[in-house]
Amino acid sequence: MTSLTKLLTWKLGVVIGALLMVSAVAIASSDDDEAPSGRTPKPVIEHGKGDKCVEDEAYMRRNHMKLLMHQRDNTVHNGIRTTKYSLKQCIDCHASQKTGSVIASDENFCVSCHTYAAVKIDCFECHSGKPKAAAAPAAAYFHPIVAPSAKDNQAPANHGLVFGTRPQMAAGSVGITSAGASK
Amino acid sequence: MSEVDQDRRKFIGTGAAALAGITIVPGVMLYDVAHGRAPEEAVTNKIRWGMLVDTTKCATGCNDCVTACNKENGLSGGTKETDSQWIRKVELKDLRGGLIHSLPMMCQHCEEPPCVDVCPTGASFKRADGIVLVDRHICIGCRYCMMACPYKARSFVHEELTTQVPDVPRGKGCVESCTFCVQRVDKGQTTACVEACSNAGHNALLFGDLNDANSEISKRIATVATKEVRADLGLNTGVRYQGI
Numbered sequence A: 001m002t003s004l005t006k007l008l009t010w011k012l013g014v015v016i017g018a019l020l021m022v023s024a025v026a027i028a029s030s031d032d033d034e035a036p037s038g039r040t041p042k043p044v045i046e047h048g049k050g051d052k053c054v055e056d057e058a059y060m061r062r063n064h065m066k067l068l069m070h071q072r073d074n075t076v077h078n079g080i081r082t083t084k085y086s087l088k089q090c091i092d093c094h095a096s097q098k099t100g101s102v103i104a105s106d107e108n109f110c111v112s113c114h115t116y117a118a119v120k121i122d123c124f125e126c127h128s129g130k131p132k133a134a135a136a137p138a139a140a141y142f143h144p145i146v147a148p149s150a151k152d153n154q155a156p157a158n159h160g161l162v163f164g165t166r167p168q169m170a171a172g173s174v175g176i177t178s179a180g181a182s183k
Numbered sequence B: 001m002s003e004v005d006q007d008r009r010k011f012i013g014t015g016a017a018a019l020a021g022i023t024i025v026p027g028v029m030l031y032d033v034a035h036g037r038a039p040e041e042a043v044t045n046k047i048r049w050g051m052l053v054d055t056t057k058c059a060t061g062c063n064d065c066v067t068a069c070n071k072e073n074g075l076s077g078g079t080k081e082t083d084s085q086w087i088r089k090v091e092l093k094d095l096r097g098g099l100i101h102s103l104p105m106m107c108q109h110c111e112e113p114p115c116v117d118v119c120p121t122g123a124s125f126k127r128a129d130g131i132v133l134v135d136r137h138i139c140i141g142c143r144y145c146m147m148a149c150p151y152k153a154r155s156f157v158h159e160e161l162t163t164q165v166p167d168v169p170r171g172k173g174c175v176e177s178c179t180f181c182v183q184r185v186d187k188g189q190t191t192a193c194v195e196a197c198s199n200a201g202h203n204a205l206l207f208g209d210l211n212d213a214n215s216e217i218s219k220r221i222a223t224v225a226t227k228e229v230r231a232d233l234g235l236n237t238g239v240r241y242q243g244i
Helices: A002-037 A057-078 A087-094 A109-117 A167-182 B002-022 B064-073 B114-118 B144-148 B192-199 B216-223
Strands: B023-025 B049-054 B087-093 B100-106 B124-126 B132-134 B205-209 B239-242
Touching: A057 A087, B049 B216, B064 B087, B064 B100, B064 B192, B114 B124, B114 B144, B192 B205, B205 B216
Parallel strands: B049 B239
Antiparallel strands: B049 B205, B087 B100, B124 B132
């Protein structure tokens, strides 16, 4: 009986040892794969058309969802179809050169960041991730910065939004915005 | 001498003001502004969009309005019970006389829409300009509105979609129906079905502002006998039929 227990323990030890070795090798090899991007993985940010976004980059990273939400209600209920903060305009500029979409591959604009931040987006369960085929008049394809409409240009300091943020969130966003502005 | 100068100044001033009135921005003229709405301007109830279907001109067997609708809005074109159909061609036969009427049937854009009354979330709503829509962001897919609609105008999206048109977002789990091609109307264009009908040379469909007494549709309704379908329900539909 004791010899059997001994044998089992011995065999178990070998098995555990082998497993440890295999996992150590796996970890080592995965470390090798990630080595070029440094210690922290970063999302791939494909650059869109035009030089700059409709707002400061830091502001957009934190607040694009609020702008989109505000615009969405204005468009659906009030028929306001300004292009500055519209999802369609985002897609027009940010669609990948390779896939022609913002969601087709893991490296495309929306997907790469949202995967990185682990935030699920359901915009594209309904919205198309591709810009409209170039059938529209050329004027409609100017970036809003390049040819802003009169109203879009006069966006108020709060970007036309009225939204409540928790104090700590507001403080954080202010910090980030000023950091973005200083660079 | 100075008096003459004053007159000249006044004349030039008035001329400049008149010119400025005609041309606001290069390329944007006043007569265009009166027709469409600026993108940043919200819809108002000054306009009520409506459609007139002349069943005497609607051709039996012609399906152009349906095809145009499917193309414009990215619908599959299937006619199964589970497929979205925003507009259907219907044939009515007078059993005694044998006369066959062909007509399109779609959301009637009621002034008192039952679908809006029953919606538990406020997703089904009527826009200020009379277009009845579903806000898919709010729709929970309960389908009460489908049951409430006397015209069977609404469809439910049963399966995931990948072929949406950028202008017309639509997806699984939401109810949808004819939008009077709201994305086109907001640009000052007419609906896809009306365009297709006139392209086919039938001119059975007429789209316009029911509140504007000078619009073609208002003039026709004022001079020709037109009917609402199920007028007994008192919904004051935006779509009217002539010749039924």
